[in-house]
Amino acid sequence: xxxxxxxxxxxxxxxxxxxxxxxxxxxxxxxxxxxxxxxxxxxxxxxxxxxxxxxxxxxxxxxxxxxxxxxxxxxxxxxxxxxxxxxxxxxxxxxxxxxxxxxxxxxxxxxxxxxxxxxxxxxxxxxxxxxxxxxxxxxxxxxxxxxxxxxxxxxxxxxxxxxxxxxxxxxxxxx
Numbered sequence: 001x002x003x004x005x006x007x008x009x010x011x012x013x014x015x016x017x018x019x020x021x022x023x024x025x026x027x028x029x030x031x032x033x034x035x036x037x038x039x040x041x042x043x044x045x046x047x048x049x050x051x052x053x054x055x056x057x058x059x060x061x062x063x064x065x066x067x068x069x070x071x072x073x074x075x076x077x078x079x080x081x082x083x084x085x086x087x088x089x090x091x092x093x094x095x096x097x098x099x100x101x102x103x104x105x106x107x108x109x110x111x112x113x114x115x116x117x118x119x120x121x122x123x124x125x126x127x128x129x130x131x132x133x134x135x136x137x138x139x140x141x142x143x144x145x146x147x148x149x150x151x152x153x154x155x156x157x158x159x160x161x162x163x164x165x166x167x168x169x170x171x172x173x174x175x
Contacts, residue, residue: 003053012052015045019045019119035164043157054142086159090103112156114149
């Protein structure tokens with residue numbers, strides 16, 4: 001069976017499209033709805049990415065990128081403004097962390113932009129409908145998940161979990 005028509009691939013496509021759509025509609029969210037929705041979709045995206053079929057990257061790989069640096073910066077800015085003081089967190093999962101004299105600060109908005117760049121490119125390539133391009137997109141997305149954006153997703157989820165279940169955040173909102 002062609003891996004682009006595998007059930008796990010199609011389920012990943014569905015979740016990936018919803019993730020991208022949620023970020024593209026961030027202006028419709030307040031802090032609570034964004035945190036609530038994102039803490040639900042990120043675990044699904046992670047699970048679906050781990051279930052993608054193993055495929056060899058085609059020899060002539062190197063698909064075009066559709067998500068620009070400017071688009072990622074704009075998205076990161078919108079997420080950062082929405083999260084406000086809750087955007088930044090202490091990063092603890094970097095190889096250099098044990099050797100650092102100072103805390104390493106990361107941001108949910110930066111993580112979301114990293115994920116969006118990879119998943120958005122995947123969706124844009126997959127939508128083209130050319131099987132060779134779809135295979136390249138699938139292969140690259142799965143590889144980038146293992147190397148890059150999977151960890152960004154987990155880092156963002158951990159920070160979002162802390163916000164979602166911090167009563168002080170929601171008490172401030174009610175005042």
